[in-house]
Amino acid sequence: MVDTPVSRAPRTGAVGRAGLPRHEVPTHFDDGAGDYDRLVGMNPGYHDHLRASAARMRLPHDGAGLRLLDAGCGTGASTAALLGVAPRAEIVGVDASAGMLERARTKPWPGSVRFVHTTAEAMEGVEGPFDAILAAYLLRNLDDPDAQLRRFRELLRPGGTLALHEYSVADSPRARAVWHAVSWGVIIPLGRAATGETALYRHLWRSVNSFDGVGRLRDRMRAAGFDAVHSETMTGWQNGVVHTVLGTRP
Numbered sequence: 218m219v220d221t222p223v224s225r226a227p228r229t230g231a232v233g234r235a236g237l238p239r240h241e242v243p244t245h246f247d248d249g250a251g252d253y254d255r256l257v258g259m260n261p262g263y264h265d266h267l268r269a270s271a272a273r274m275r276l277p278h279d280g281a282g283l284r285l286l287d288a289g290c291g292t293g294a295s296t297a298a299l300l301g302v303a304p305r306a307e308i309v310g311v312d313a314s315a316g317m318l319e320r321a322r323t324k325p326w327p328g329s330v331r332f333v334h335t336t337a338e339a340m341e342g343v344e345g346p347f348d349a350i351l352a353a354y355l356l357r358n359l360d361d362p363d364a365q366l367r368r369f370r371e372l373l374r375p376g377g378t379l380a381l382h383e384y385s386v387a388d389s390p391r392a393r394a395v396w397h398a399v400s401w402g403v404i405i406p407l408g409r410a411a412t413g414e415t416a417l418y419r420h421l422w423r424s425v426n427s428f429d430g431v432g433r434l435r436d437r438m439r440a441a442g443f444d445a446v447h448s449e450t451m452t453g454w455q456n457g458v459v460h461t462v463l464g465t466r467p
């Protein structure tokens with residue numbers, strides 16, 4: 218396991234129209250790390266949908282000989298999804314939150330899985346090429362998604378796959394209404410009850426509201442040099458709300 222220093226951003230905790238200042242997000246995840254698994258465990262479909270995105274990458278065989286990157290791996294929920302579809306692959310999980318990684322590292326992993334403390338922007342201690350990259354609930358939390366997509370492209374081998382797993386509601390009035398209802402009916406009250414804080418959960422609501430529609434996200438992928446770009450959504454309340462956006466490095 219590699220631990221490179223990532224400076225802890227001072228927190229203003231100011232949740233603006235687009236959510237928290239992006240450089241503060243990992244620090245808020247540090248604070249929320251202890252409750253993260255319990256809270257996402259209450260979200261029906263959370264783990265199934267991560268597994269669906271991992272399966273949509275259509276990785277060959279059981280992953281033997283493959284190198285996979287889980288960008289923004291958090292407590293390892295998305296890492297476990299990758300491991301489920303490619304149990305023999307080498308998997309590198311990276312995250313800028315030391316607190317989230319500490320939780321990830323307490324879980325039982327095979328020796329082929331390692332975690333690196335670094336920002337997705339710096340990728341310190343992480344070397345490509347990778348056969349596939351999964352970025353689950355990461356891109357929306359970055360200042361410059363286009364630069365990050367180009368970085369991902371450079372980290373992939375030719376023919377390698379990028380899967381973004383994200384909330385995206387801007388293209389659908391129905392999805393926006395569902396997101397509003399779930400955020401204010403469930404996510405924010407539950408977050409407050411569990412942690413006594415709401416900044417991270419209001420950030421989630423706001424950052425999704427201000428994030429790309431799925432069409433724009435596909436366009437960004439193409440502009441960053443990905444081929445065969447397409448998206449699929451999920452079942453349950455997340456239908457039309459959570460999407461996998463996939464593309465291939467030519």
Ligand SMILES: C[S@@+](CC[C@H](N)C(=O)[O-])C[C@H]1O[C@@H](n2cnc3c(N)ncnc32)[C@H](O)[C@@H]1O
Binds near residue numbers: 352
């Ligand atoms: C909502 S969590 C998702 C965790 C995991 N992928 C999952 O599906 O459960 C988002 C993660 O992105 C991380 N993150 C946010 N900004 C980041 C950045 N610039 N570089 C690396 N990780 C970042 C956070 O620390 C957090 O662990």
